[in-house]
Amino acid sequence: AMIVDPGTGAYYANSGLRTWLASRRAHNGPCVEDEEWPRRLGPFLWSENHPKPALKADGAGAMWADFTTPQCSVRRQIRLISDTAIDVEDSISDTRRAFTVVWQFAPETICERLSPRRFRVLRHGKTLELGIGEEWDRVELVVTAHSTRLADFEGTVSPSFRVTRWAPFLRLVTPRGSSGPCVFRTTFLGSSD
Numbered sequence: 158a159m160i161v162d163p164g165t166g167a168y169y170a171n172s173g174l175r176t177w178l179a180s181r182r183a184h185n186g187p188c189v190e191d192e193e194w195p196r197r198l199g200p201f202l203w204s205e206n207h208p209k210p211a212l213k214a215d216g217a218g219a220m221w222a223d224f225t226t227p228q229c230s231v232r233r234q235i236r237l238i239s240d241t242a243i244d245v246e247d248s249i250s251d252t253r254r255a256f257t258v259v260w261q262f263a264p265e266t267i268c269e270r271l272s273p274r275r276f277r278v279l280r281h282g283k284t285l286e287l288g289i290g291e292e293w294d295r296v297e298l299v300v301t302a303h304s305t306r307l308a309d310f311e312g313t314v315s316p317s318f319r320v321t322r323w324a325p326f327l328r329l330v331t332p333r334g335s336s337g338p339c340v341f342r343t344t345f346l347g348s349s350d
Contacts, residue, residue, distance in 0.1 A: 159278055159285045160185055161263045161324075164315030168201075174321065177310035182259065187224075187231040187247045190255040190333070194226050229254055241347040248340045255294075255333040260287070260343070261314060264322040268300050276327065283348060287327065290342035295330040 163183040166174050179197055181188045196204040210222040221234035230250040238244050249256055262268060267279040274289040274296055289296050302312055302323040312323045331341055 158263050159266065159280055159283070160260055161314055161316075163261060163313070164321075165318060166315040166321055167319045170319070174310055174313065177313065178315055182257070183261070183310070185258070185260055186233060187249065187256045187258055189226060189229060189231060189249065190257065192226055192228050194228075231256065238344070243345045243347075245343045245345070246340050247343075249331070252339045253334050255331050257331070258329045258341070258343070259311075260327040260329075261312070262325050262327075264314065264316060264324040266325055268298055268325045268327070270298055285348070286346040288344040288346065289327075289329060290344075292331075292341050293329045294332040295328070297328040297330075298325070299328065300325040 162185070163178045166178045168175060176197055177183055181193060194204075195207055198204055208225050210224045212220060212222045214220045218237040219234055220236075221232055223230050223232045228251070232246075232248045234246040234248075236244045236246070247256070247258055262278060263280060265280060269277045269279075271277055271286075274291065274293075276287045276289075276298060278285045278287065299312060312326050313321050314324050315321050329341070329343065
């Protein structure tokens with residue numbers, strides 16, 4: 158695994174860590190700025206249920222799902238470009254609202270910046286390259302837990318129950334209050350070996 162789900166941690170030992178691991182910001186999907194909905198009220202309790210996202214496919218190699226919040230709707234579309242390439246498009250219904258996507262890498266991953274919008278990720282002898290579209294406002298590769306810009310638990314993952322580790326991640330941020338592009342792309346190129 159190169160890009161991972163943050164995991165569970167523990168249910169009661171550290172409520173701050175558990176809240177982080179369950180948050181939308183810790184997951185590899187669009188997170189609308191200033192909106193954590195539904196709110197987490199406890200380890201197994203949410204303020205309300207969100208509508209179930211519906212997965213759709215066009216039969217030509219693309220799949221997408223829409224997630225609706227009280228403020229807007231976000232969409233993630235994944236398209237198979239070739240046997241080793243995938244294009245991910247994230248969009249939002251209200252382009253005045255900013256959103257962030259964090260690609261959380263697994264522990265023991267080595268990340269290299271090849272150019273301002275191109276990255277190489279290495280783990281256990283396998284290679285993955287990421288190409289980031291020009292429409293993203295900020296592209297931030299975080300490779301150390303000692304960055305002064307990190308929130309308390311950013312980069313923390315739980316590979317197994319009651320185990321936590323820090324791992325590098327890539328944070329992509331859309332422009333704030335823009336009437337600009339509404340589709341934001343990330344391309345994944347896998348190694349053929």
